[in-house]
Amino acid sequence: MRELIAKEEKQFVREHPKSKALFKRGQSVLLAGVPMSWMIRWAGPFPIFVESGRGARITDVDGNTYVDFCLGDTGSMFGHSPKPVVDAVTKQIRNGITMMLPNEDSIWVGEELGRRFGLPYWQIVVTATDANRHSIKFARIATNRSKILVVNGCYHGGVDEALVSLKGGRVISRVAGAGAPVDPSVTTKVVEFNDLPALEKALKPGDVAVALFEPAMTNHGIILPDEGYHDELRRLTRKHGTLLLMDETHTLSCGIGGYTREHGLDPDIITMGKPIAGGVPVGAYGISQHVADIAHKFLIDDVDESGIGGTLSGNALSIAAMKATLQKVYTEANFKKTMPLADRFTAGIQNAITAEGLPWQVTQLGIRIEYSFMPRAPRNGAEVDAFKDPELERLMHLTALNRGILLTPFHNMALISPYTTKKDVDLHTEVFEESVAALVR
Ligand SMILES: Cc1ncc(COP(=O)(O)O)c(C=O)c1O
Numbered sequence: 483m484r485e486l487i488a489k490e491e492k493q494f495v496r497e498h499p500k501s502k503a504l505f506k507r508g509q510s511v512l513l514a515g516v517p518m519s520w521m522i523r524w525a526g527p528f529p530i531f532v533e534s535g536r537g538a539r540i541t542d543v544d545g546n547t548y549v550d551f552c553l554g555d556t557g558s559m560f561g562h563s564p565k566p567v568v569d570a571v572t573k574q575i576r577n578g579i580t581m582m583l584p585n586e587d588s589i590w591v592g593e594e595l596g597r598r599f600g601l602p603y604w605q606i607v608v609t610a611t612d613a614n615r616h617s618i619k620f621a622r623i624a625t626n627r628s629k630i631l632v633v634n635g636c637y638h639g640g641v642d643e644a645l646v647s648l649k650g651g652r653v654i655s656r657v658a659g660a661g662a663p664v665d666p667s668v669t670t671k672v673v674e675f676n677d678l679p680a681l682e683k684a685l686k687p688g689d690v691a692v693a694l695f696e697p698a699m700t701n702h703g704i705i706l707p708d709e710g711y712h713d714e715l716r717r718l719t720r721k722h723g724t725l726l727l728m729d730e731t732h733t734l735s736c737g738i739g740g741y742t743r744e745h746g747l748d749p750d751i752i753t754m755g756k757p758i759a760g761g762v763p764v765g766a767y768g769i770s771q772h773v774a775d776i777a778h779k780f781l782i783d784d785v786d787e788s789g790i791g792g793t794l795s796g797n798a799l800s801i802a803a804m805k806a807t808l809q810k811v812y813t814e815a816n817f818k819k820t821m822p823l824a825d826r827f828t829a830g831i832q833n834a835i836t837a838e839g840l841p842w843q844v845t846q847l848g849i850r851i852e853y854s855f856m857p858r859a860p861r862n863g864a865e866v867d868a869f870k871d872p873e874l875e876r877l878m879h880l881t882a883l884n885r886g887i888l889l890t891p892f893h894n895m896a897l898i899s900p901y902t903t904k905k906d907v908d909l910h911t912e913v914f915e916e917s918v919a920a921l922v923r
Contacts, residue, residue: 490877498542500544501528524879525876525880530546535550549888549909551889552895552897555891558757564900566810566811567803570803570806571762579797580798587798591604591801592604607755608763608765611641614638614644624776627723628669630644631690631694632693634864635647635862635866636694638731646666674862676862681715685724692726693727694727696728697741700733700850701732704850706847706859708861716749727750728751731756735848738817754767757812816900824850831853838919841855850895854869854893854894878914886909
């Protein structure tokens with residue numbers, strides 16, 4: 483495997499001289515040489531520097547073009563610079579970007595989110611992290627409780643309370659969570675996904691304000707809920723007076739109302755961000771009547787320095803991008819187009835796994851697909867951890883990169899955009915087969 487990696491690295495360096503030079507220059511002024519440190523976590527020895535992104539394609543400064551299955555790790559799930567979003571943003575940018583005032587389109591956006599996700603009141607923020615942070619605050623206010631509950635292997639953005647893991651039954655801070663204001667075991671309980679007895683045990687003392695869950699896990703590979711898991715999660719949270727927050731940021735891949743709509747879930751709060759404005763930074767959260775009644779009182783008293791806000795939240799540019807995305811991009815028609823391609827992508831991987839008799843698996847969540855080096859689909863974060871193989875992952879990514887394919891850097895995840903073609907999908911299948919063949923023989 484190391485030989486293969488060395489060979490791929492050589493090719494990568496040879497084909498990216500300009501990216502290499504820019505990375506070197508960046509190191510003198512940008513922490514880690516990039517505007518955001520995780521950008522160095524791509525598979526190559528340095529990141530490719532991008533020239534442009536259009537539809538399902540990225541072109542780098544060296545003139546290499548890639549079929550992009552990473553799509554901004556979901557931020558551009560509907561493709562880079564979709565025309566309706568570009569048109570709406572271009573128009574709005576001439577008419578005021580941030581004015582600290584509501585406009586009529588924001589009401590349309592709220593109405594549409596309500597229609598799709600079923601919750602009555604909405605707030606627009608800048609990122610999904612904001613949406614989660616604000617929602618946790620509201621949940622604490624509404625329940626007069628302090629703790630939150632998450633699952634092992636979760637990721638909900640830069641939310642201190644959720645940057646935790648479960649190790650030997652103990653809640654510990656993640657490396658990236660170092661710097662959290664308090665020991666996370668004070669603020670957070672953690673259970674494994676799909677573990678109902680642990681869930682009941684965590685909720686029983688009656689001190690959990692909110693259970694912050696993805697409806698299906700996506701940040702430790704894709705982990706689907708067991709049959710009946712959501713019914714029990716809802717029943718138990720209600721029984722013990724805990725609010726249920728569904729973070730739909732990644733599971734928007736399931737359809738126009740996320741996993742919640744597809745599976746008829748009934749949470750108290752829904753959060754989202756990333757692709758909801760076609761790549762323009764926006765987050766949103768919806769709350770139930772009950773939460774809104776309590777939150778409203780609080781906001782009237784403490785409106786400007788409540789810690790719930792953000793000066794640029796709900797700005798006119800974001801609203802314009804969101805409206806265009808909801809109207810013309812994040813649509814049933816586009817899901818009709820992309821879903822069969824996602825099926826085809828999954829089948830391509832599955833066929834190669836089967837043909838080679840590999841102990842690997844692939845899981846699909848709407849237009850999101852992920853494979854991992856384990857013999858069956860995982861049921862929780864601990865199972866995923868047990869089968870992690872960063873070197874193998876690096877090889878698969880690097881091989882793909884050198885053959886014109888971008889996968890999301892943190893795991894083996896691919897997204898299908900409305901601009902992705904059958905040919906793009908088949909290219910991935912060929913490259914996957916080639917990678918596997920090189921490994922096996
Ligand atoms: C499920 C989930 N929620 C929230 C976030 C935070 O999104 P952002 O980094 O855009 O704030 C992420 C980021 O990956 C996520 O995966």
